[in-house]
Amino acid sequence: MKVTARARANIALAKYWGKSDDALNLPAVPSVSLTLDPLVTETSVELDEALADDVFELDGAPAGEGETRRVRALLDEVRAAAGATTRARVTSRNDFPTAAGLASSASGFAALAGAASAAYGLDEPLAVLSARARRASASAARSVFGGIVELAAGAPGDDALAARPIAPADHWDLRVVVAITAAGKKPIGSRDAMGESRRSSPYYRAWVEHGHASAPAIARALLERDFATLAPLVEQSFLAMHAVGMAGVPSVLYWQPGSVAAIKTIGVLRAGGLEVCATMDAGPHVKAVCTARCVGDVREALARTEGVRDTLEARIGPGLEVG
Numbered sequence: 468m469k470v471t472a473r474a475r476a477n478i479a480l481a482k483y484w485g486k487s488d489d490a491l492n493l494p495a496v497p498s499v500s501l502t503l504d505p506l507v508t509e510t511s512v513e514l515d516e517a518l519a520d521d522v523f524e525l526d527g528a529p530a531g532e533g534e535t536r537r538v539r540a541l542l543d544e545v546r547a548a549a550g551a552t553t554r555a556r557v558t559s560r561n562d563f564p565t566a567a568g569l570a571s572s573a574s575g576f577a578a579l580a581g582a583a584s585a586a587y588g589l590d591e592p593l594a595v596l597s598a599r600a601r602r603a604s605a606s607a608a609r610s611v612f613g614g615i616v617e618l619a620a621g622a623p624g625d626d627a628l629a630a631r632p633i634a635p636a637d638h639w640d641l642r643v644v645v646a647i648t649a650a651g652k653k654p655i656g657s658r659d660a661m662g663e664s665r666r667s668s669p670y671y672r673a674w675v676e677h678g679h680a681s682a683p684a685i686a687r688a689l690l691e692r693d694f695a696t697l698a699p700l701v702e703q704s705f706l707a708m709h710a711v712g713m714a715g716v717p718s719v720l721y722w723q724p725g726s727v728a729a730i731k732t733i734g735v736l737r738a739g740g741l742e743v744c745a746t747m748d749a750g751p752h753v754k755a756v757c758t759a760r761c762v763g764d765v766r767e768a769l770a771r772t773e774g775v776r777d778t779l780e781a782r783i784g785p786g787l788e789v790g
């Protein structure tokens with residue numbers, strides 16, 4: 468039995484950063500994201516009686532032990548739900564550069580949740596797939612759905628927590644321009660970095676409190692297609708998240724000179740009347756969120772910005788596709 472599923476990356480406008488329950492991987496703050504097209508991960512799960520253990524191949528090469536362990540953990544959950552023991556061969560391919568810092572784990576675990584569930588013969592609702600993707604990587608819970616998606620904060624122990632779509636992909640024609648500002652691997656992944664923030668940043672409590680107020684406000688501005696309200700809220704969310712990390716010990720500083728330059732370019736464009744705002748995830752790249760009519764000017768200005776090596780464009784896309 469072999470099943471293939473596709474899921475897309477997503478970009479959080481209200482950021483998730485910090486956990487309320489490490490074992491169940493529950494977020495301490497609510498988040499709101501756009502599912503992005505065409506940043507697709509395609510994952511196949513094939514059951515194979517001959518395998519002694521699961522095998523995971525990523526972009527044509529055997530994946531590392533850490534990645535394989537996270538994939539196996541998700542497969543173990545699916546096997547438990549299906550009452551199965553057969554091991555699986557998992558093949559995953561990202562059609563976007565991993566170096567673009569576009570959290571391939573979100574699309575990857577969403578696609579895996581869909582493909583694995585179907586391969587083991589389960590017919591589960593999207594909320595169950597989203598909760599399973601969440602346990603693997605919380606941002607992946609959101610990539611199960613298309614359009615504008617919300618993931619609530621989880622109370623410790625709330626293992627059923629799943630994301631939910633709050634508007635379809637065609638609700639508002641927003642675009643995202645990614646300004647790539649560095650090559651190579653980032654210094655620390657989001658999971659470890661947010662753990663550091665919780666342990667050592669003096670701003671962590673304030674961040675959690677702020678997140679609970681800012682995510683619903685961001686969701687409302689998206690639903691009302693109110694860019695003037697949305698832009699400062701989105702920028703405050705990512706700046707607060709990065710400030711928490713920077714103030715931890717050890718400090719987590721993802722920014723490169725090109726990141727700062729890109730943020731400044733976006734600020735100048737907005738002051739000049741364009742509907743655009745900045746956000747960043749756990750990496751040095753800057754993502755400009757803008758309305759469709761502004762995207763040409765935004766991309767051109769970012770491409771001309773010193774320290775920006777390349778740009779990439781996305782729009783709001785659909786959720787998980789299985790089969």
Ligand code: DP6
Pocket residue numbers: 478479481482483484492498570572603604605606607657658747748749
């Ligand atoms: C900055 O979902 O990668 O992209 O749940 O530990 O796997 P884990 O973390 P992950 O964190 C994403 C953090 C972020 C913000 C976001 O996507 O909301």
